[in-house]
Amino acid sequence: MDSAVLLKYDQRVPRYTSYPTAVQFTDQVGPEQHAQWLGEVGREEPVSLYVHVPFCEVLCWYCGCNTQVGRHQNTFENYTDLVCREIDMAAAHLHTKPRAAAVHWGGGTPSSIGPARMARIMAKLRQHFDFLPDAEIAVEMDPRVLSADDIVTLTRDMGVNRTSIGVQDFDAEVQRAVNRVQPYELVAETVKNLRAGGIADLNLDLMYGLPFQRQDNFGTSADLAVGLAPERMTLFGYAHVPWMFSHMKLIKDEDLPNAEERLTLFDEALQRLNAAGYIHIGLDHFSKAGSEMAVAQEEGRLHRNFQGYTTDTAKTLLAFGASAISTLPSGFIQNKSAARAYMQAIKDGGLATARGVGLSDEDRLRSHIIERLMCDFQIDLEAICDQYNVPVRHLADDMDKLRPLIDDDLVAVDGWRVDVLPRGRMLVRMACAAFDQYHAPDPEKPAHARAI
Ligand code: SF4
The missing domain is CATH 3.80.30.20 (tm_1862 like domain)
Structure with a gap:
């Protein structure tokens, strides 16, 4: 493992046993x-x-x-x-x-x-x-x-x-x-x-x-x-x-x-x-x-x-x-x-x-995305958005949040398909956080355990 890269992401993120958490x-x-x-x-x-x-x-x-x-x-x-x-x-x-x-x-x-x-x-x-x-x-x-x-x-x-x-x-x-x-x-x-x-x-x-x-x-x-x-x-x-x-x-x-x-x-x-x-x-x-x-x-x-x-x-x-x-x-x-x-x-x-x-309709969509990422390490966002009658462009800003993980070869994106790569699996919660509408870490009041 490349510890220098992984340690960059040692942040406080939810364990996503539910969404919303x-x-x-x-x-x-x-x-x-x-x-x-x-x-x-x-x-x-x-x-x-x-x-x-x-x-x-x-x-x-x-x-x-x-x-x-x-x-x-x-x-x-x-x-x-x-x-x-x-x-x-x-x-x-x-x-x-x-x-x-x-x-x-x-x-x-x-x-x-x-x-x-x-x-x-x-x-x-x-x-x-x-x-x-x-x-x-x-x-x-x-x-x-x-x-x-x-x-x-x-x-x-x-x-x-x-x-x-x-x-x-x-x-x-x-x-x-x-x-x-x-x-x-x-x-x-x-x-x-x-x-x-x-x-x-x-x-x-x-x-x-x-x-x-x-x-x-x-x-x-x-x-x-x-x-x-x-x-x-x-x-x-x-x-x-x-x-x-x-x-x-x-x-x-x-x-x-x-x-x-x-x-x-x-x-x-x-x-x-x-x-x-x-x-x-x-x-x-x-x-x-x-x-x-x-x-x-x-x-x-x-x-x-x-x-x-x-x-x-x-x-x-x-x-x-x-x-x-x-x-x-x-x-x-x-x-x-x-x-x-x-x-x-x-x-x-x-x-x-x-x-x-x-639970709002938006919560249900995001809950589905986060659960599949946590379990499968991959997701076809277009297929999921179809199930919820939502245009996939709705998730464009969330995809942008994956950029640092993509640049560090922890996540790969092909169109609207997202793959958490084997070396990024330990940090899958960071990829999920990109789709979490509520995630706004407060360093003064940390509410979650560190990613590593
Ligand atoms: S105190 Fe120990 S045994 Fe009891 S719930 Fe916690 S970890 Fe488990």
């Missing part, structure tokens, strides 16, 4: 709008479901998720009751019983509330949604708080068929520096139990840019992760934003790799993953050659939602729990972020809507 959500969208938009969900196309559990036993200092330390069974019990109540309330606004193609559990640590409570929420979802026989049921897991018995309950009783484990790094010094001590043996044992439980689709997360990471120790971590033979791997860049998450102040600036070192770490892991037969699907996702996700990308069927890259084709996502974001036919809705505020709102008998944004 969450930065555009406002409190102009509240519970009334939420209820009305739920009423527009039809039965023709299956929906996806998401449940957020905002509790963890201990806080990892790099964490950018909406979570808090929680250990009290009473809190877990109340939270479970209230998520069930929220599902009942949302279902009352639906004019149909939708079919469900997927459920994704995220957090926080979903299993922190215990498998029995998770099963109770699943039963509530099954009461209000018709699950497709091959529905995907995915759970993010933390090996430090997951026993072999928990795994049996989750896979056998709840039907969990996909999991993702946060590894980040196997090096003991790195683990201590981020307050996530999780030895290799523990992760290997969890993987063995998950496989015994029938899990055929496993993802491991690695993270580069953490304190004390070097080319050699991070390369070793990547090799150890590859040795566990997951179907998919994610290689996230740590976003150090202590002004947004105060616990990140516990990570010392001087222990962090600089931008050039981050690039080296990414490249090191990339080489090792490629050598082991993982294909770079997009931005930060890798998948075994021939896997469902790799084939979906080849065939232009890959999608992007709040969980990242996915083969899930549902356009509607109904999300429950604190901070959960729903994608509804007319726009995005986010619940109150703080667990306490979320729980109080549901207890008071209303939806816990905090904010959202409605």
Whole structure:
């Protein structure tokens, strides 16, 4: 990689898990709008479901998720009751019983509330949604708080068929520096139990840019992760934003790799993953050659939602729990972020809507362009504009914004066709930003992680 060129683009850009991004959500969208938009969900196309559990036993200092330390069974019990109540309330606004193609559990640590409570929420979802026989049921897991018995309950009783484990790094010094001590043996044992439980689709997360990471120790971590033979791997860049998450102040600036070192770490892991037969699907996702996700990308069927890259084709996502974001036919809705505020709102008998944004025709066009660029690294703008009855010249100014990327051989343009070249793939978000009408970075108030 030509680091001098790439580092020029180490700017703050959205991850484009949605468009418009969450930065555009406002409190102009509240519970009334939420209820009305739920009423527009039809039965023709299956929906996806998401449940957020905002509790963890201990806080990892790099964490950018909406979570808090929680250990009290009473809190877990109340939270479970209230998520069930929220599902009942949302279902009352639906004019149909939708079919469900997927459920994704995220957090926080979903299993922190215990498998029995998770099963109770699943039963509530099954009461209000018709699950497709091959529905995907995915759970993010933390090996430090997951026993072999928990795994049996989750896979056998709840039907969990996909999991993702946060590894980040196997090096003991790195683990201590981020307050996530999780030895290799523990992760290997969890993987063995998950496989015994029938899990055929496993993802491991690695993270580069953490304190004390070097080319050699991070390369070793990547090799150890590859040795566990997951179907998919994610290689996230740590976003150090202590002004947004105060616990990140516990990570010392001087222990962090600089931008050039981050690039080296990414490249090191990339080489090792490629050598082991993982294909770079997009931005930060890798998948075994021939896997469902790799084939979906080849065939232009890959999608992007709040969980990242996915083969899930549902356009509607109904999300429950604190901070959960729903994608509804007319726009995005986010619940109150703080667990306490979320729980109080549901207890008071209303939806816990905090904010959202409605979708204009222009947003839908740009959302389509950005999603295809993120997933396919190429796009025929003329064909897409035809679908939206918009003359392609409408995008002339946006094409001009690609000029620096074209001059640096990161993007190629032929007429109205745009290709993100292999050496520019890590910066695909910069190409997407050219088509983002709202992207106006404020250096005083950075709202996104850096591109590298
Ligand atoms: S386990 Fe995951 S969600 Fe919980 S603190 Fe660590 S990184 Fe954050």
